[in-house]
Amino acid sequence: MSKIIEPLRGVHDVLPAQAPAWQFLERVTREVFSAYGYEECRVPIIEQTHLFKRSIGDFTDIVEKEMFSFLDQGGDSITLRPEATAGMVRAVISNGLLRESRLRLWCMGPMFRRERPQAGRFRQFHQIDAEAFGFEGPDIDAELIVLSARLLRRLGLSRLKLLINSLGTPASRLVYREQLGLYFGAHEAALDEDSKRRLKGNPLRILDSKNPEMQRIVAGAPLMIDSLDTESKEHFAALCAYLRDAGIEYDVEPHLVRGLDYYTRTVFEWTTDALGSQSAVCAGGRYDGLVAQLGGADTPGIGWAMGQERIIMLLDKLGIATMRERPHVYLVMAGTSGEGLGFKIAENLRENVPNLRVQLNLGGGSLKTQFKRADKSGAEFALVLGEDEISRGIVALKSLRREQAQEECVLAQLNERLGVLLGLSPTRSGS
RNA sequence: GUGGACGUAGCUCAGCUGGUAGAGCCCCGGAUUGUGAUUCCGGCCGUCGCGGGUUCGAGUCCCGUCGUCCACCCCA
16 A cells, blocks of 8 residues: 555645535625625735735744745745735735725635644634725724624624724834833843843733733733824724724723734734634734835725634534535436436436435445435435336435325426425426 | 644544554445335454664554644734
8 A cells, every 4th residue: 555645734624524614604704794895805825925024024923934935946936825914915006906095805715824733723724804995094993893793793603802902103113112122121030031032023022921920020011002192092092982882892902912013003803712822713903004015005904814713613612513515305216217317307406496406326226225325415305216116207205304105206296396395496397 | 943742443442561453433235136214244444653773572662753732932
């Protein structure tokens, strides 16, 4: 036996048992976005490495050590997207979409980060992504958050906590960063290894350290909210008002920071405690400078990303089951003539009875065997086409799930009869 | 990248202090030849993750490697 080829580390197959949950998530996502007037935009999975370095930030962990980058045959450096925003912004710029001046977009698909896998964290994972361009005011911030709340609710997920914060403008953040540097510098001796490292790189990150010791020091640190510029303060206050009016509960979390450099002002995160150490289920924020930074006309932007695997894990944990699709009828056929006729009947049913799911017994087998397969398929009815039925121009219908007598049906009335039995309506009678 | 636990049939697992592998489920077939689910009978499937080492002999001990899970880091 030759050696089996294993999947790459941290990537997963979605098997038929899991697919319904994914389809459910994706269907609800489409419905909710559509309800808010957001349009789908599909962007490539690979982009120039440069794009991510410039948008996410050279010194973020994602860019420094988690990107799947490679040289293609032409010597260009290509990267598998680690997140969606950069590509969406690029698409909006390179296709001239910003001439619309206001855009509400969404996309969905795989992202890649070369991290060490653990609970809720994979090397290939999937995100649902929302982005809005050209809106300056806090109303869009509120809309995006309300939209995410509705999506989560529609999925049946409760008990999620919404955290919000404002990072202010780049200028006000710089001021705050200095204050923070001074504060933590004064406590440097008490800082752990990671925090000392962050002190040099990005002191903001010390704020969300999980180390209880650090949390104690963090508790005394100056608050970002206090060093916000006036406009950012007003923006944030207005957002809070919108959320209250919409009945969305939230916590202002002054230590909430993001791992990507491009965020300004509003940042938020939906968290759960049901997923081990990966608490973020959906997170995002405003990125007013990013479009210009990537060469587009100066346009404000804001967006969020939702981790599909994490949502699926939550659905699973909360027992929100999604049923596997089963056939309505399974065709049991005897002999070559039965198989020939059955094939035609099945096509006729699919043609004329909308949404009917018909599974044909393929590969022969005794009637007994075929009935076993019919049962295992989960079908509601077995449709029997034996020598006797063929010669009489009928089919036998046997319920596999209910105690009821097997019935006979003339071929010409089969479409209608099945439509009635299954609550589907045929467009016209079959031939 | 760092640390810990683990890796035996498709799945869940058993295999005491080393003597060359087992159960249940699943799957396939059968129980007088046109009817499934229960029951009974039978069957398939493993170079015990991979590679080295110790030993007369290793699934069982040692080393390496790959992978899974968990935590840190980071993040959706």
